[in-house]
Amino acid sequence: MDIDIIKPLVKPSKSKIVLVVMDGLGGLPRESDNCTELEAAHTPNLDRLAKKGICGLQQPVGPGMTPGSGPGHLGIFGYDPIKYKVGRGVLAALGIGFDLQPGDVAARGNFCTLDEDGAVVDRRAGRISTEKNQELCMLLKNITIPGVEVFVETVKEHRFLLVLRGKNLSGNLIDTDPQEIGKKPFEPQGLSSEAASTAAFVSQFLEQVRTVLAQQHPANMVLLRGFSTRPHWPSMQDAFGLKSAAIAGYPMYKGVSKLVGMDILETGNTINDEFTTLEKHWNEYDFFYLHVKKTDSAGEDGDFDRKVSVIEETDRELPRLLNLNPDVIMVTGDHSTPSVMKAHSWHPVPVLLSSKLCRPDKVDQFGERACLSGGLGNRFAAVDLMPLALAHAKRLEKYGA
C-alpha cells in the first residue's frame, strides 16, 4: 500500500515496534535431511512467537526478483523498492559508508581495459584485486578539478566510487559504460540542461584519469554508471509517525536506514552487543530495526551449519527483547540467501509478526514450509508489513467512516 494512503491514517501512540532482520534468512533444503537452515535450526523462542503470532512468506521486491540489500530492506521498511529507487552510485556510497551530503553526485566506477583504439576490451580489467584497486585509487585521488571537490574510494576488486561535491550538480547523466566489448566508452552527457556543467566536470575527470592510468595494465581506464544524488524521501517519522533507530554494524545497512531518516545507534560487533544497544535506548524510540548480518555471510559462503548457528544465536538473545515487552515484534530477512546457492535469491522470506492483537493462524514453528500456511499469506509484498505492524500497534485510524 502506498505511503501516501497510509500517512494520513497515522495517529500518535506510545506503542513500540521492533523489526529483527536476519540478513538473507530464507534458504533451501540441504540434501541430507531436506531441511532449510531455518528449519534445521533449534529455535524455541522463534517457534513460540510463531505459534502465538501470525506468519507468512514475503516477497521483498517482486515475483522471481532477487533483491540487493538496499531494495530488500526498503520493502520491509514500508518503501516500495520499485517506486523508491536508489541510484547505483548512491548505493555504492552507502555500501562503503561514504557520508553523502545533499547535492553530492555519486557514480559507480569500474576499472577497465581499453585497446589502442580506445575500445573496451574488458569491462572489469580482469577483475583486479582490491589491493590493486586501492593503489590505483591513490593515484586518482590526486586529480583536482576547479569548481568541484572530487572523491574516489575503493569498493572491491574492479569497483570504485566517484563522488563530486559542489554547487548545482545533477545526477541526470548517461552512463559512460557502453556495456559492450569492442565499443568506445560514451562521452559524459547530461540528460537535461541543468546537467551540462556536471557532464563537463566528469569529462575533465576522465581526461585526467586517461593520463594518470595510461601506463597501467590491465586497468588503463574507467567506466562510470549510475550517476545519482541522495534521494529525498519521507522519513519514517513523516510517513509512519515512528521515531526510528537502526542497530546495525555494517555500512550498507546504516546507509539505507539513514535514507529513511532513522537514527543510527552505536553498537558492538556481536548479536549480543546489538541487543544490549536495544536495551540501552529502549525508552528513546518508537521503532527499532535490529540487523543480523552473519546469516547472509554464511549463506554466501555456502556454509549451511554456520548459518544455522547464527539463527540459533539470534534465537537465544530473543528473551531479552521479550523482556522489554514491545507491542509488535517482526522477524524476517531482507531476502533469501540459500547456502546451497551461495548467493542472494528470489525465494520468498519467512516472516513472523507477534502482538496481542494477532489473529492466530495454525503455524507453530518458524520455518519456510510452516510459514506457507500462515495468516499473513504467501508471497505477499514486503511493503504490506509496515501497515500491518502499525495496525497491530494501534497506530492507524479507520479509513473512511
Added chain:
Amino acid sequence: MDIDIIKPLVKPSKSKIVLVVMDGLGGLPRESDNCTELEAAHTPNLDRLAKKGICGLQQPVGPGMTPGSGPGHLGIFGYDPIKYKVGRGVLAALGIGFDLQPGDVAARGNFCTLDEDGAVVDRRAGRISTEKNQELCMLLKNITIPGVEVFVETVKEHRFLLVLRGKNLSGNLIDTDPQEIGKKPFEPQGLSSEAASTAAFVSQFLEQVRTVLAQQHPANMVLLRGFSTRPHWPSMQDAFGLKSAAIAGYPMYKGVSKLVGMDILETGNTINDEFTTLEKHWNEYDFFYLHVKKTDSAGEDGDFDRKVSVIEETDRELPRLLNLNPDVIMVTGDHSTPSVMKAHSWHPVPVLLSSKLCRPDKVDQFGERACLSGGLGNRFAAVDLMPLALAHAKRLEKYGA
C-alpha cells in the same frame, strides 16, 4: 481488478447472485476456548455452503487498514475503495439517510468551543448530547442565505450535517477545522476558482452561526470539514450488467447502495423480514445485497455471545435463500469487528462463495482459521470478489481470443 477491465467482458444472463453481508463478521478468539465468534457459532448451513463452495479471507481496503462501513462495502461491491473515494460530508449524509441531490455540497460539522479570542478550546464542545445537538440544529435551521438552500441535520453527539443546495456549487473547499487546539478556525476558501462562490456562501453561513450560538456554552461555534458532492460512478448495471437491489435497514448501507445505483427495497427490522423481502422481489433483480447489521453492533458493544447469536440467527434463515436456488451465493462481512476489541479492525474477513461451478477446496467449516486454507486465498483484495461472482454466474466473456 479495475472495473474498466471487467466491464467489456460482461455478457447478459438470467443468473442470480446474492451477497449476504454480516456487518463486522470477522473476529478474534476469546480466551476461554480460543474460538472467534464465527468459530464458536453453530452454523450448519454456512458450514455446508463452505464445504461445497470455495472460501478465503478478504482484505476490504488494504493491509493493516481498518475500513469504515462505506469503503468496506464498496470493496465487496467491486469498487476499489482507494479509487472510489467518498467525501466525509457525503458519508455523513448517507449515514443519516439524507437524500443528496446531484450538485448538493455536503460537509461534516462539529459543534465546538471557542475562547474569547476565537481560538478552538474543544473541537467537540465536550461531546454534547445528541439531544442538545438537536436543540442547536433547530436554531441553525433558521439560517437563510440568499441564493442557496441550507440544510442542517443532527448526526450524533457533537456531529451534524450541513448541505448547501443551489446552482454551480463546488465541494472543492478547504476544511475550516484547524484540527488543533489553540488555533482559530480557518476562513472558508475555495481550492479552485469555481469554488469561490460556494466559499462565500459558507462564510455567510458561519457568520450567522456565530451570532446564533453566541450565548451557548460549551457549543458556541461550529467547524466544517469534508466538503464534497455525490460522486458519479458507473452503476452496478453499467459496470457489471447487474440489475441490483439492496435489502438493508440502516441509512448508511442504503446510502452506499444508492451510490452504486442499487434499488433500495423496503424491508422490516429483523433478519427474518429481510429474507421475506428477498423472497418477495426474487424475480425482479439479478443481484441482491442483504445486510445484517447486528453482528457489528454486538461486536462494537464487546458482546461476544450476542454476536454469536446473530450469526446463528442468520444461519437459520439461510435455507430460505437456498430454496430460491440462486446461481451464486456469497457470504462475508464489510470488515472485522472483534468483540474483544469493541471496534472495527483490520483483520481480514471470512468469505464463502457457493455455486455449481466452484472448484471445491478443503474447507468444510465457515470460520477464520478454516478459511485460511481456502481456495479464494488469504488476505486477497475484496474487489476480486465481484468478478469471481460474475464468472461463477456465467456472466463474463473470455478475455482475448
